Amino acid sequence: MSDSRAVAGSAAAHVVVVGSINMDMVSHSRRLPAPGETLMGEAFVMAPGGKGANQAVAAARLGARVGFVSRVGTRAHGRELLAALAEEGVDARGVQQDETALPGIAVIMVASEGGENSIVYVPGSNAQLLPADVQAAAPLLQAARVVVAQLEVPVPAIRCAFEMARAAGVITILNAAPALAEGAELLPLCDWLVLNETEAAQFAGLAVGGLAEAEAAAQALLARGPRQVLVTLGAQGALLADAAGLQLLPARAVKAVDTVGAGDTFVGGLATGLAEGMSPVEAVRLGQAAAAIAVSRSGVQSAMPRRSELQP
Ligand code: ADP
Numbered sequence: 001m002s003d004s005r006a007v008a009g010s011a012a013a014h015v016v017v018v019g020s021i022n023m024d025m026v027s028h029s030r031r032l033p034a035p036g037e038t039l040m041g042e043a044f045v046m047a048p049g050g051k052g053a054n055q056a057v058a059a060a061r062l063g064a065r066v067g068f069v070s071r072v073g074t075r076a077h078g079r080e081l082l083a084a085l086a087e088e089g090v091d092a093r094g095v096q097q098d099e100t101a102l103p104g105i106a107v108i109m110v111a112s113e114g115g116e117n118s119i120v121y122v123p124g125s126n127a128q129l130l131p132a133d134v135q136a137a138a139p140l141l142q143a144a145r146v147v148v149a150q151l152e153v154p155v156p157a158i159r160c161a162f163e164m165a166r167a168a169g170v171i172t173i174l175n176a177a178p179a180l181a182e183g184a185e186l187l188p189l190c191d192w193l194v195l196n197e198t199e200a201a202q203f204a205g206l207a208v209g210g211l212a213e214a215e216a217a218a219q220a221l222l223a224r225g226p227r228q229v230l231v232t233l234g235a236q237g238a239l240l241a242d243a244a245g246l247q248l249l250p251a252r253a254v255k256a257v258d259t260v261g262a263g264d265t266f267v268g269g270l271a272t273g274l275a276e277g278m279s280p281v282e283a284v285r286l287g288q289a290a291a292a293i294a295v296s297r298s299g300v301q302s303a304m305p306r307r308s309e310l311q312p
Helices: 049-063 078-087 124-128 130-137 136-142 155-166 180-189 197-204 211-222 262-275 278-295
Strands: 015-018 022-029 043-049 066-073 092-100 104-112 119-123 146-150 171-175 192-196 230-234 237-240 245-249
Touching: 015 049, 015 136, 015 155, 015 262, 043 049, 043 078, 049 066, 049 078, 049 119, 066 078, 066 124, 066 130, 066 262, 078 092, 078 130, 078 146, 078 180, 078 211, 092 130, 092 136, 104 124, 119 130, 130 136, 130 155, 136 146, 136 155, 146 155, 146 262, 155 171, 155 180, 171 237, 192 197, 192 262, 211 230, 211 245, 230 262, 237 278, 245 278, 262 278
Parallel strands: 015 066, 015 146, 022 104, 066 092, 146 171, 171 192, 192 230
Antiparallel strands: 022 043, 104 119, 230 237, 237 245
16 A cells, blocks of 8 residues: 655655665675575675665755655665655655555675675665656645756656746756666756766667767767756766866776765755855765765765765
8 A cells, every 4th residue: 555645745855756666685795696596695784775865865965955865665775765865854745655565675686705795676665656746746846946856766757846846936857877868858848968978879879988079978868958967977077068068077086996986975065055046066076075075985876975065
């Protein structure tokens, strides 16, 4: 039975994230098992993840008031996921709880020798987010300054959120990760399109390569509707394309320890900056400053900095 609680007239959430949430279940063993093999493991860790939840947590740690719109199966680890969001101060009134469904689960095996990994991702309730669930969160979405989505939940639900946001004058950010072709229909509804180099090439249908290829992809994507296209380039920084032209914004030089989740921390920071009224370049710099700290520590959500850790 799904519990469709409508969000009653609520205080404004500056950033609203529409997206996925899942539990990462990570085993560490010396090497990865061969098919059919059972190995003794060295350690096991469970941590909340999903691009939507990660970006919501990143923005909350940076001081934004954050609302989350999602569908969470409350079987197995679903309730722990909801408790973790509450601990971060994320407003979960836009989350539909489904007692009959499993939440998203990522089963991750990491080899301690060499660091290789294998991942099976089962989307669970993330695949069941409906436009009606988004409609139920209309007051939250309409009161936001910025609405952010990724492509780990169905496109019709994101379309519904972006149409509502656009009609209410709310800034929309699409982080096109993973770079699913069906996400292209959202481009005319995006103020910002954010993707990494590989996703930009896939989304634009162009070659993956160096800076020249990233520039070509950014320009091709800009012509398809967004006002700003931002291609993140890992340690190199990010390429911003808009009506004023192309700009390379270098990343801060840090010793990277674990870059998993860099993009999510970056998007959370960008959304926070835009919700605070920063210019595009200032908001990108806030995202970069947060991501630089996150990559210098291990973990994903656990590595995301608080605002007080950023240099003014
Ligand atoms: P994704 O995690 O989506 O692949 P990127 O790796 O491009 O995204 O990283 C997003 C942003 O995080 C970059 O634009 C940059 O600002 C920051 N970042 C990533 N890796 C590093 C690094 N090694 N050093 C400093 N900043 C980094």
